[in-house]
Amino acid sequence: xxxxxxxxxxxxxxxxxxxxxxxxxxxxxxxxxxxxxxxxxxxxxxxxxxxxxxxxxxxxxxxxxxxxxxxxxxxxxxxxxxxxxxxxxxxxxxxxxxxxxxxxxxxxxxxxxxxxxxxxxxxxxxxxxxxxxxxxxxxxxxxxxxxxxxxxxxxxxxxxxxxxxxxxxxxxxxxxxxxxxxxxxxxxxxxxxxxxxxxxxxxxxxxxxxxxxxxxxxxxxxxxxxxxxxxxxxxxxxxxxxxxxxxxxxxxxxxxxxxxxxxxxxxxxxxxxxxxxxxxx
Ligand SMILES: [Zn+2]
Numbered sequence: 001x002x003x004x005x006x007x008x009x010x011x012x013x014x015x016x017x018x019x020x021x022x023x024x025x026x027x028x029x030x031x032x033x034x035x036x037x038x039x040x041x042x043x044x045x046x047x048x049x050x051x052x053x054x055x056x057x058x059x060x061x062x063x064x065x066x067x068x069x070x071x072x073x074x075x076x077x078x079x080x081x082x083x084x085x086x087x088x089x090x091x092x093x094x095x096x097x098x099x100x101x102x103x104x105x106x107x108x109x110x111x112x113x114x115x116x117x118x119x120x121x122x123x124x125x126x127x128x129x130x131x132x133x134x135x136x137x138x139x140x141x142x143x144x145x146x147x148x149x150x151x152x153x154x155x156x157x158x159x160x161x162x163x164x165x166x167x168x169x170x171x172x173x174x175x176x177x178x179x180x181x182x183x184x185x186x187x188x189x190x191x192x193x194x195x196x197x198x199x200x201x202x203x204x205x206x207x208x209x210x211x212x213x214x215x216x217x218x219x220x221x222x223x224x225x226x227x228x229x230x231x232x233x234x235x236x237x238x239x240x241x242x243x244x245x246x247x248x249x250x251x252x253x254x255x256x257x258x259x260x261x262x263x264x265x266x267x268x269x270x271x272x273x274x275x276x277x278x279x280x281x
Pocket of ligand 1 (some may be wrong): 073075154173
């Protein structure tokens with residue numbers, strides 16, 4: 001799907017195996033920036049390279065032209081095919097400094113954040129060619145520049161990427177979708193990051209990883225809804241924890257979801273861990 005003059009979107013469906021008889025249907029978006037060379041923003045889950053190469057073929061390009069992979073962060077559904085694509089193209093891989101070690105050693109990531117189906121979703125560890133920091137600029141040729149905006153919260157090294165000339169803002173998982181299961185490491189940082197994105201001028205298109213492209217006035221609405229949603233969660237978690245200071249994290253999570261009218265989910269441990277971070281600040 002073409003988004004702007006140089007940006008194309010690809011929706012990658014996948015399954016998260018929860019146990020031998022149950023899997024969760026998910027999807028993730030990754031993005032192609034076609035300049036003088038090709039830059040991929042995230043690579044989906046393992047074995048997504050075929051879909052990505054097919055899209056490039058449809059656009060008249062070859063996988064060997066991929067010069068750069070920029071990771072919005074290092075979670076499995078964003079780095080899954082990076083090893084395979086680097087193997088084919090010998091491209092440079094970039095990720096925020098905070099997440100470098102999780103991409104370069106996936107077993108460390110699994111030990112610290114053991115999400116269901118991890119080893120089915122990730123193709124392998126990859127060496128990082130450039131560690132990114134807030135304010136960095138990634139030159140793609142043809143006058144195209146991706147500006148790095150550090151938007152931590154979902155993970156410590158989550159970044160957003162702004163292609164200012166076309167008003168395209170790619171946010172990875174930094175912006176939660178109101179009403180969907182929130183997953184973050186640091187609730188306060190997550191709110192500050194969404195506020196920062198709300199303050200960014202000139203955004204014409206918002207490209208998250210778990211939402212379809214949002215254009216024009218929808219951009220501010222989606223960001224505003226995300227901030228309101230994070231603030232509502234924060235209030236609810238703190239109210240319930242104040243009523244029962246000995247409550248377990250699992251019960252707290254169930255009560256928050258009940259109170260907010262949300263159904264229970266099989267990924268409860270990840271959500272429970274998110275809500276615990278609301279109690280730290
Ligand atoms: Zn993520």
